[in-house]
Amino acid sequence: MFRTRLSLAFAALVALVFVQAGFVYWGANRVNDYAQHSRLASDILSELLELSANKQRLRVWASQRLMNAEASVEVRDQLVTRIQSSAGKLKGLARRDHALWIEFSAREDTPIPPDVPKLVAVTDLLDQNITAVQSRLMRLTPMDHGAEFAAVWHELNEVFDMAGGRDLRELVNGAIERQRVVVPEARAATERGLDALRRQAIGMAVTMLAVAAALALHLNRRLKQPLDRLLIGTQALQAGELGHRMAIGSRDEFERVAESFNQMAAELQQHRKAADEARHRLEAAVQDRTAELRVAHDALQRVDQRRRQLFADLGHELRTPATAIRGEAEIALRGQDKPVEEYKQSLARIVGGVGQLTGVIDDLMLIARAEVDQLVMQPHELDLLVLLGEVAEQAEALGQPQGVRVLLEPGAAPQGRLPTELPVHADAERLRRAVMIVLDNAVRYSRPGGAVRLGWQVSPREVMLLVSDEGIGIDADELPLVFERFTRGRRARAYRADGTGIGLSIAQTIIAAHQGSIHIDSRVDHGTQVRMVLPLLPRALQALSEGLSA
Known part of the structure; x- marks a missing residue:
């Protein structure tokens, strides 16, 4: 019964955790979409302004070229490259913004603003316009003195401002104005989404806290009395009161625990009685064996002392002939070459030392096996x-x-x-x-x-x-x-x-x-x-x- 309550409580807490996670995930996705829309709007405005500025600089270069002023081809190529780069970025940003609005529309059932597809169309016209401008500027040459400047300048303006029969300058300026309005709106939407997410997270946290507190109070009331009884019983056993028994009658898991506790206490009481009897018998046996163990301990100490003494003898006995052999070899190797007879004498003494060393090892091994410290003569x-x-x-x-x-x-x-x-x-x-x-x-x-x-x-x-x-x-x-x-x-x-x-x-x-x-x-x-x-x-x-x- 109590196990069922615990399972239900944990299930409720887990369900609340999943609900909170779902709300947080849904709110985080919305805030992320708003943030993406805000960044896209800001980036589109920046690229439109950059494109417009570079196009104006290219228009100034064309006028300088017509008036035979200093206008280098490198400047023209750099400006055209910048315009093409801005146009490419603008096209990618416009399409991403359009795709994001399609997701918004499908998820929240809101219409797509008409300015979004218009911006995509404007970016398509930009490619045609940039190609036409680049082609016309390649053929642009300085005008002679007295030539008709107004007609040529009017033609250039047509090339710069028209694309597909539409006034591209007006379209770009309109897009810039619209983006200047969209950017603060997108930022405000992001802030609102963050505020909503914050309120939802706080509400779910408060709800979970309240549910957890209620479950904790309920379980505490149900657990306190049986746990107190169990604690009193364990303390009684710890104090040696093996006759203590726990009350039975709760008809739940704690009743089975109390029954097992009482059986354990009874068995411990029986074991203590048997252990006391065995201890008395063991004390008598220990007293009988103590004298024997003391004698054996003294004997072992004497044996251990003799072993340590034997190992010390072993080290010293081996060092002395080995030192002599080494000294004989060092004398034979020191200085200039010696007669063969001297080397033979040195080797003979070394062989004698080795024989002495072998004898020492044999004798000491025999002593170790016999566990005595008498030398074999x-x-x-x-x-x-x-x-x-x-x-x-x-x-x-x-x-x-x-x-x-x-x-x-x-x-x-x-x-x-x-x-x-x-x-x-x-x-x-x-x-x-x-x-x-x-x-x-x-x-x-x-x-x-x-x-x-x-x-x-x-x-x-x-x-x-x-x-x-x-x-x-x-x-x-x-x-x-x-x-x-x-x-x-x-x-x-x-x-x-x-x-x-x-x-x-x-x-x-x-x-x-x-x-x-x-x-x-x-x-x-x-x-x-x-x-x-x-x-x-x-x-x-x-x-x-x-x-x-x-």
Whole structure:
């Protein structure tokens, strides 16, 4: 029922809109026709005046030509062209005005003014007159002294003023006078049409406003009471009063809405009761699971910390051999051409660096799959002196860009007798990486032009590798923290922004995996010394003992 009222109200509003649109369209067309008629009348008057003026100028030229005064042919041709242009425009305007009056007559049942077809006939005579005038002026020549001027001038006037046996001058002047009367009348008609359109638009707008207001008041009275009841019911549900019910009895669409509302409230009341019971059971289950989740959360945090630590190790482990390879290649390419043997040696060191890099990747991928941070060791017997010579060459390549020298200096041994070899049981790549990490740090934090020294000291059961630099040093309060992951000192951060602070922790892990130890001493602005202690093989111990007894 209420839906039908709404449909009728909207239909009435739409009908009024269409009626108003029709009135506006009809009035706009009338005003447009009036405006066109006004413009045509004004344009016709302008062209008639222009035509009359140019024809008078051409008549003056003819008189000057007869009296043998200065009258150029170019002036004549320009005037004739202007007259022809005005005549063509006038003909088009007259025919358009005639067609417009025909539409007026058919639509409004009004007679066509007799002056309208007369103007069309005058424009047809103009073509004949202009042709005759142009032909006569082409044959016009200056008159001799004593010739009969009056007869020739009379002939010219006949040519200028007559066309088809009618006095064209009189017709044109009459048309000008009529257009001077028509122009203000056409403008007044346009104004009247605009006023009528304005009154119609205002009347239709007022009518629509009144109808819309009446419909709005009617619908408001019909909607207010049921909407208020519905609003009260929704507010009650929002407040949690699920026992609230809406009154029924209006016998319209709102009654069906009230029935649906009451059913929804009843279902919500049942669901709330079931939800309360389920919540109590869930709270008990949550309490039982909270402890388990807390334990699992702590475990996940530890796993996540180990993963982040592993990724940091990955970045540092890959950077060190890659930097060495790049430095070796830059040294080989710098300067003039070198002997082939030097290039072969450089390529050999690069191949070694690539192999080291490949080993790092393989080991770290194995660590990632196992989710542990222990290094995979592959120990075998090797000569530590050979390894130190190789890492010294690689470190020299690292120090070349900033002018840092790396010096390999043999250390002390019992009885002052240096061994020819130092056999140790170690993973060559891992040990090389640990020493390179220490040398890389020494080079990075040395001042340009400084020196880094790599040496060793042999004791009866172990060998101590010494790496000393003359760099920026480490603050005393930060020395105990240098082996912690992601730790970089204040001076290191100020001197170089790059770096992750995990290199020394990796070196410590590698040395510890070889049953050795690593220690650091440093003085601010005087340099740092790193001591790495490794056990010797029994064969080396025997050689040292024999040297001592000798």
